[in-house]
Amino acid sequence: MEEQCDDPSSALFLDSLYLGVRKSERHSDKVTLGLLAKPHPQSRTCCPVPSQTEPPCGLNFIDLMVRQGNIDNPPKTPLVPGFECSGIVEALGDSVKGYEIGDRVMAFVNYNAWAEVVCTPVEFVYKIPDDMSFSEAAAFPMNFVTAYMMLFEVANLREGMSVLVHSAGGGVGQAVAQLCSTIPSVTVFGTASTFKHEAIKDSVTHLFDRNADYVQEVKRISAEGVDIVLDCLCGDNTGKGLSLLKPLGTYILYGSSNMVTGETKSFFSFAKSWWQVEKVNPIKLYEENKVIAGFSLLNLLFKQGRAGLIRGVVDKLLELYNQKKIKPVVDSLWALEEVKEAMQRIHDRGNIGKLILDVEKTPTPLMANDSTETSEAGEEEEDHEGDSENKERMPFIQ
Numbered sequence: 001m002e003e004q005c006d007d008p009s010s011a012l013f014l015d016s017l018y019l020g021v022r023k024s025e026r027h028s029d030k031v032t033l034g035l036l037a038k039p040h041p042q043s044r045t046c047c048p049v050p051s052q053t054e055p056p057c058g059l060n061f062i063d064l065m066v067r068q069g070n071i072d073n074p075p076k077t078p079l080v081p082g083f084e085c086s087g088i089v090e091a092l093g094d095s096v097k098g099y100e101i102g103d104r105v106m107a108f109v110n111y112n113a114w115a116e117v118v119c120t121p122v123e124f125v126y127k128i129p130d131d132m133s134f135s136e137a138a139a140f141p142m143n144f145v146t147a148y149m150m151l152f153e154v155a156n157l158r159e160g161m162s163v164l165v166h167s168a169g170g171g172v173g174q175a176v177a178q179l180c181s182t183i184p185s186v187t188v189f190g191t192a193s194t195f196k197h198e199a200i201k202d203s204v205t206h207l208f209d210r211n212a213d214y215v216q217e218v219k220r221i222s223a224e225g226v227d228i229v230l231d232c233l234c235g236d237n238t239g240k241g242l243s244l245l246k247p248l249g250t251y252i253l254y255g256s257s258n259m260v261t262g263e264t265k266s267f268f269s270f271a272k273s274w275w276q277v278e279k280v281n282p283i284k285l286y287e288e289n290k291v292i293a294g295f296s297l298l299n300l301l302f303k304q305g306r307a308g309l310i311r312g313v314v315d316k317l318l319e320l321y322n323q324k325k326i327k328p329v330v331d332s333l334w335a336l337e338e339v340k341e342a343m344q345r346i347h348d349r350g351n352i353g354k355l356i357l358d359v360e361k362t363p364t365p366l367m368a369n370d371s372t373e374t375s376e377a378g379e380e381e382e383d384h385e386g387d388s389e390n391k392e393r394m395p396f397i398q
């Protein structure tokens with residue numbers, strides 16, 4: 001599929017890079033996610049050059065939410081989903097400095113990351129290390145920047161602290177666990193579906209089933225509670241998270257996975273989640289010495305103009321990557337034709353780490369190559385507990 005591209009004379013274009021993510025003809029007429037194709041600009045500086053490499057993009061939980069209409073102010077359909085990708089620079093806007101055609105990069109994109117050619121402002125583009133594969137790069141920015149900013153920019157994680165993270169086996173969850181391990185003596189409490197526990201047990205200190213009474217479990221181990229609660233579930237987990245905070249502890253809400261309960265948007269789940277959210281009383285926060293915060297990376301990037309801050313975070317993360325202290329966990333690679341099965345896998349809670357849409361893949365699910373940590377979750381998908389209600393595969397995109 002071809003991405004919409006702005007007029008080459010526009011200011012946006014002049015500051016933009018093309019990331020060459022060219023797919024073969026095989027794909028061009030098969031993936032029709034409501035795509036609007038527009039011709040590429042014809043000027044010398046902006047014509048994408050066909051590339052030998054056909055790099056991938058990340059599939060995130062938020063893509064499920066976008067598809068279901070579970071987000072505020074979604075763009076008008078038809079749209080191309082996706083917020084992050086990796087690729088090779090194919091063309092540069094006239095005013096772009098510091099990048100060359102052929103550079104290997106990863107990027108945030110405000111939608112359209114699943115297109116074969118992506119045009120994005122240079123402020124959202126980052127060069128990747130030579131030994132980082134494109135799959136790793138596509139799995140890197142969203143998960144690690146989110147995890148890093150919450151732990152270090154918002155909650156000020158320090159030696160000896162404790163962290164509770166939900167969906168510990170997911171993309172962000174695994175990034176949180178790895179970043180916590182870079183600080184001495186951090187205790188990580190995680191919740192996840194039980195079938196994942198064996199695979200992720202070494203990444204966290206204490207693991208609980210996602211259906212367990214985790215408040216009691218945490219208090220049994222640490223009567224005072226924890227220093228940081230990272231809540232991507234929302235609903236009644238907000239009150240539970242706040243109740244687990246030690247004095248001076250920080251609760252961060254960064255998602256609302258609980259709203260996703262079926263293959264389409266559920267107003268019941270939405271209302272239930274909203275209704276169950278603890279109504280916060282600032283006076284109580286003051287008396288109990290608790291901090292409550294929210295975090296949205298996409299808003300920070302695309303609405304609140306903090307790309308400079310995030311570039312600094314990406315630099316620190318790439319340093320940790322180069323020191324081999326962190327490494328993206330890639331769950332599985334999927335062809336674009338398999339996007340509905342890939343989404344279903346997240347929906348079925350089958351993933352450990354990040355799913356990647358790889359335009360070079362044939363439509364048979366393949367596990368990631370050796371250069372990237374992969375899970376065996378694909379083979380266990382049908383067997384794990386706790387998701388019997390989701391066993392039947394439902395068509396997501398028709």
Ligand SMILES: NC(=O)c1ccc[n+]([C@@H]2O[C@H](COP(=O)([O-])OP(=O)(O)OC[C@H]3O[C@@H](n4cnc5c(N)ncnc54)[C@H](OP(=O)(O)O)[C@@H]3O)[C@@H](O)[C@H]2O)c1
Pocket residue numbers: 059060061062142143146166167168169170171172173191192193196210232233254255256257258259260261295296297298346347348349350351353354
């Ligand atoms: N605010 C931000 O800037 C930001 C950025 C990135 C992600 N997020 C949020 O962080 C969360 C994790 O994102 P991710 O992309 O890393 O995804 P992910 O954790 O890989 O998502 C899949 C996992 O979430 C868990 N889950 C919880 N509720 C679920 C539900 N209703 N349906 C299906 N799975 C559910 C499942 O694990 P278990 O069954 O093991 O619990 C599942 O395997 C999401 O809520 C996402 O919106 C926020």
